[in-house]
Amino acid sequence: NAGVTQTPKFQVLKTGQSMTLQCAQDMNHNSMYWYRQDPGMGLRLIYYSASEGTTDKGEVPNGYNVSRLNKREFSLRLESAAPSQTSVYFCASSEVDPNQPQHFGDGTRLSIL
């Protein structure tokens, strides 16, 4: 049982490049989330998807877009990467909403030069 799988695990980009972070869960969860984690700042919500076909902005959505491709997959796209987006990105999922435990993937370490 893989749980939440994120790809890639590491990535280095140049300023202005674009890329998509992939996330897939095999727990049949309805809700999925993208967070970024910066030193000393905890986890900040970028976007979430309460159910297939819906997405909503979190605390720090600027510079990002998301796609809930189906119930299993939720991708995060950086259209024009900036050094301020250097961070560790975590995807998470939960059964229905955040009143249920969220399960996290292993994270993607993204560096933007």
Added chain:
Amino acid sequence: GENVEQHPSTLSVQEGDSAVIKCTYSDSASNYFPWYKQELGKRPQLIIDIRSNVGEKKDQRIAVTLNKTAKHFSLHITETQPEDSAVYFCAANQQRALTFGSGTRLQVQP
């Protein structure tokens, strides 16, 4: 929106001592409060959670208490062990998402 404050930011204890981490939240509508443990380079993992209809919950050496009137909740770890060393995050729900505290780095000295 929801604001979650967590204290202290670092905590060092001797093995066998107790550790307490405290969080406050701002949204009185919040009703779910999980705690996550994150080891270096790893994913956050849920260790315990509490809902607003109870005041305390225990799981072996870990307990969480909730005071809804004062809008604060705490994590208590007894008989700490070196493997408890990690960063701990509290969180509170707001509508359809969680807001996390900034984390507490716990170091257990052998």
